[in-house]
Amino acid sequence: MIIHKYLNKIKLLPEPVRQIGGLVTLTVFIILSFAILNIYWGGGDELIRKMKIEEERIEKERKVNEVISSLPSGIVVFYDGTDHYKLSNKQYEAVCKITKLIPQRAIMAAHFLNYKAYELYTINGNKINDTFVKWDKDKNKCFAGYTVSGSNVGVNETVAVSGEVLSFLSTGIDTRVYFIKNF
């Protein structure tokens, strides 16, 4: 009854007022529909946060690729006296920061001077635990290392090996630690 009364009142309004009322209603209806749709389908801030992270990752990757593509394939070193490509200070830091891999060759070389680590490494099937390659800001040097852990004649042991990275291997796709000076 009340609705009927109000409808009659609307019908009695002048045509221009009804028209503009209709337009306002339509506009509000569209905006509300979008708001409701946003609840179910909109990702909003969460997506932006994720995409920002993704963009940062892409940007980092781009920089890494830039560095890698500037290097020749093969061994690259930080010091003089070899025929290998010598990295500039800037390149040395960049390569250090993008390098993630410590291949078996570098590990085996480091084990020459760490028999305990070698023993644990061979007993436990050439497994290593954590690896790291990090840039030491104070010393302006690149350090790499890893930990080897496992059971040695019934005793659980963990040995950490680390040292200055003196050379890297550039494969054209990525860079790897080539030689760790752990003495």
Place this chain on the structure above:
Amino acid sequence: MELVKKYPKLFQWLFLLVVFFALCFAIDVPETYKFIRGQAEFIKDPNQSTYTLFGKEVRYYAFDNFWRLPPLLGWLPIWINDGLFFLLNEWMPMEFWDSATQEYKTRPLILQISRNITAFMTFLIEFIREILLGGVETIVAFTSWNFVSAYPWVKLPGLPWTIVAAGAAILAYKLSGKGLAIFAGLVMIYISVFGQWKPSMQTLSFILVAAPLSFIFGLSLGVMAYKSKRVEKALYPILLVMQTMPQYAVLVPAMVLFGIGDHAAVIITMVVAIPPMILLTLIGLRGVSPEVIEAGKMSGCSNWQLMTEVLIPTARRDILIGVNQVIMVCFSMAVISAFIGAKGLGWNLLLALNQLNIGLALEAGLCISFIAILLDKMSLAWANKQTDYFGNLTFYQRYKNTIFFGGAVVVGAILALVGSFFFKEGFNYLYEVPHNKGISTADFWNKGVDWIFDTFFVYIKAFNTWLITEVLQPMRALYLRMPAVATLVLVVGAGYIIGGIRSAFTVGALTLFIALSPWWDRALVTTYMATFGVIISCTIGFVVGTLCKQNKYTTNFMLGVCDIFQTFPSFVYLIPVMMLFGVTDTSVLIAVIVYATIPATRYTIEGLRSVPDGLHDAATMSGVTKLQRLFKIELPLAFPHMMLGVNQTIVFALFMVIIGAFIGTEDLGQYILKALSDKAGGGKGLTLGICVAFIGLIFDNLIRTWVEKRKKHLGID
């Protein structure tokens, strides 16, 4: 309140614009949002959200919905593709007799039907092509290769170009008189002398199959729609969408069904050419006065007799204008269907454009345009021609054209025979001028293009840079910056103000379809390019049309120019602009402007012409000046008609923008072009085409509704 009552529309528009801009300013571009990203692309990104509908998974970036809506229709192209695949490969497998291997083979029904249609079309094309150019395929179809080897004389010889030229001239003379006959003869000589005979006849053979078939189907469907309201209602949405659907978009799904080649081109051309034929048949039949129908019934006509003896002959003119439209569409498609391997002038034009050989492209383009103009004039002459009254005519008077053609056949055959003795190098120029042995002006034009570039490079470059950086890029950015909600409010609001709630819902639904597709950004770019073209075209068209209307001779001249320009296949417009501006967005936009100015000019002149003479006299008697009469009486009265011109301008501009994708744009057309080379492009191409058609229909609905209301208001309905 009084002001609102006095100027209700003004206040509604003001409210709408305020809301639109408020929404634009209130909704920011989400950080990390990348413009023009096709969200239904096959990119797997963990940041994408997914939903599954009808068993199809759709991935998308779930940004704020006020900014961009999620692609809730993203499943549609995938679903169409799967549907087509299912129909062609799995649905209703049946045993069919394979005459090549002499055994039964299991094939899905639709695949078999499509193969049968393909074979039939290929046969028809080859048959006509071999009548014009000679060959053995038709004979082989009825006999075998062994038979042809045993009896080499059965090979169809093909008609010498002299006979075809004479035949065209005689037909033109019969239809219109000396003028058209001379033009027909000159066109045929031109295409022969310039070595374009073979591709021209290939194009003609394709049109001679597509046009009659389109006519038959169009006429039949038109008659059915006239007879049954149900058929009309069923056809109406298809006709509406096909009016604004870019021809490119039809290529893709048809290619999936029928493969590539001339046969597929004929089928696609029919799909595009049948709707105008249906429409004009319907208009013609509706225009028959009830008195004529009544007279037919009173004479005891059966339904069939009433249709064939009364209705169709009375509606003859409109039906023949339909034939004219069919021929024009066929020519336009002759170039576009070259994308799917149709041979002929279109193929040559496409190859030349691909190689940026403007000279060759111009030669092929001119040939297509000349043949199109010729057939346009001939079909219009046929439409306007009254049926001959055979009174007391002598045998010669009745059959003089046939006799002349018979004579031309004999003379042409003798000339070809003489030519075979006369020309010793192996090319009989009196039979056919080979493609690379005719006169060629390609070098001249290419040098001209080089000269233009050398001389005006700095100015062209400066203009190009200015246009792109100062006009196009800001305009594009403005369009892309519009949030989805603001655009929808603007379009729906405009629909409401112009045509009420019904119009609002119609345009709202069309906009929503595009917004919910994965190509909203691309649609905005298409709209921006079309809008730019339409603004400039309308400005030029209104000014030129108004100026030309001031004089009888200039009016006729301009209408003639519009007639000629309208017959050029749309692709031809790209040639001169590429000559001047190279492969840039500017080229596309200038082609859009040139192409779209034609309807704007024509409708302005016709609108001004439609103002009753009595009003002119009344105005003159009231002592108004010429300018006052133009601005206060003629233009307001002609404006509704001019707005119909704007409507046509929008459709023309949209078509050209889509074709412009060929020389590199980043709108919906580019995606349609990509879909052509995509294995699963059928669904994508069709959906994109529907999006373009809907953009056209939104403007069409708004403009037509406004025009109808305005005409009623002015009392000129």
